Amino acid sequence: MKTNKKLEDEINFKNVFTNPLRMFGWVFVIFIGLILALGIYYVKNIGDISLNVQPTGLITDSVNVKTELNAKKGGISPAVDLAVVKNPKPDFVAKGKSLFEANCKSCHGDNGMGDGPAGTVLNPKPRNFHEVDGWTNGRNIDLMYKTLQEGIIKNGMAAYEYLAPADRFAIISYIRTFAEFPPIKEEELKSLDDKYQISKGVVVPSQIPVSLAESNLTSESAEVIKKIQDAKSLLSSAKENPGALIVNRVSMNKEKLIAAFLNQNENQNLESFINTVIANPINCGFKPTVAQLSREELKTMYEFLKAATL
Numbered sequence: 001m002k003t004n005k006k007l008e009d010e011i012n013f014k015n016v017f018t019n020p021l022r023m024f025g026w027v028f029v030i031f032i033g034l035i036l037a038l039g040i041y042y043v044k045n046i047g048d049i050s051l052n053v054q055p056t057g058l059i060t061d062s063v064n065v066k067t068e069l070n071a072k073k074g075g076i077s078p079a080v081d082l083a084v085v086k087n088p089k090p091d092f093v094a095k096g097k098s099l100f101e102a103n104c105k106s107c108h109g110d111n112g113m114g115d116g117p118a119g120t121v122l123n124p125k126p127r128n129f130h131e132v133d134g135w136t137n138g139r140n141i142d143l144m145y146k147t148l149q150e151g152i153i154k155n156g157m158a159a160y161e162y163l164a165p166a167d168r169f170a171i172i173s174y175i176r177t178f179a180e181f182p183p184i185k186e187e188e189l190k191s192l193d194d195k196y197q198i199s200k201g202v203v204v205p206s207q208i209p210v211s212l213a214e215s216n217l218t219s220e221s222a223e224v225i226k227k228i229q230d231a232k233s234l235l236s237s238a239k240e241n242p243g244a245l246i247v248n249r250v251s252m253n254k255e256k257l258i259a260a261f262l263n264q265n266e267n268q269n270l271e272s273f274i275n276t277v278i279a280n281p282i283n284c285g286f287k288p289t290v291a292q293l294s295r296e297e298l299k300t301m302y303e304f305l306k307a308a309t310l
């Protein structure tokens with residue numbers, strides 16, 4: 001009987017405020033509740049939650065890792081003092097570090113080990129700067145500069161020719177702090193200078209936002225651009241339309257969604273629409289939650305999109 005009394009004590013909440021320790025027995029229930037709530041929150045927001053920090057718009061859509069670039073006007077970038085490149089001062093290296101963190105860390109990792117979150121899907125893996133062997137272009141300064149100028153596109157290493165040459169050298173100087181690198185030779189700098197006129201100032205191309213580039217790519221003509229814009233404004237104005245409601249709920253990127261829809265329009269029917277969207281929601285501008293829609297809802301959405309893009 002003694003044990004019974006104890007049990008009763010434990011589930012009796014009358015004195016829970018004077019003796020909060022009584023709650024202790026419920027700790028695991030609270031814990032499970034918390035995990036559940038977090039889990040539901042995660043699943044509901046799965047379209048927006050991502051570990052990936054943005055590399056600058058170079059990974060293909062299948063992983064949808066990209067950042068928005070700021071529009072930048074091209075022009076002549078200032079000349080680079082090659083003496084600084086040869087003997088970088090701490091502030092030059094510090095600048096390189098912050099540029100590295102903004103542009104390269106997502107793939108090459110905090111310490112240049114090639115273990116950044118955005119690099120996990122790439123094959124070959126992003127270069128581990130601590131390793132000496134196996135470089136595609138090479139570790140000499142002229143070869144690293146070439147990598148940044150041209151990229152190694154087929155392997156997922158983008159070109160960074162829009163970074164000012166001085167900034168590229170700053171990043172390289174920072175990368176060179178990760179390990180022992182070959183000393184900088186006068187000829188290497190000279191050949192770079194002959195090739196790219198670095199010490200005179202270099203023409204830097206303009207840079208346009210990814211979304212603009214994307215819509216430029218997906219829409220060959222002004223007509224298509226107009227169609228996309230019309231459909232987009234219809235989407236935001238037709239608030240009560242059931243089809244628009246659904247699209248707004250499950251879209252990740254409306255412009256992309258409409259462009260993708262237009263791209264398939266030729267001989268697209270409801271069946272092929274559903275198949276493509278479910279197979280690859282992100283490429284079609286949808287959140288993955290689109291897979292939770294009923295057939296009826298998908299049909300409503302399809303019909304709205306069809307009418308909106310006529």
Ligand code: HEC
Nearest residue numbers: 055103104107125126127135136137138147152155156157
């Ligand atoms: C999207 C991921 C990604 C980002 C962002 C990225 N890189 Fe890379 N990088 C790679 C991959 C993948 C390779 C390996 C290419 C190869 O082995 O051919 C690589 C290789 C390199 C190499 C070695 C090339 C060689 O000769 O093997 C250098 C140097 C380099 N990156 C510098 C940079 C710098 C500097 C930045 C930032 C301005 C940067 N990377 C941003 C993916 C990335």
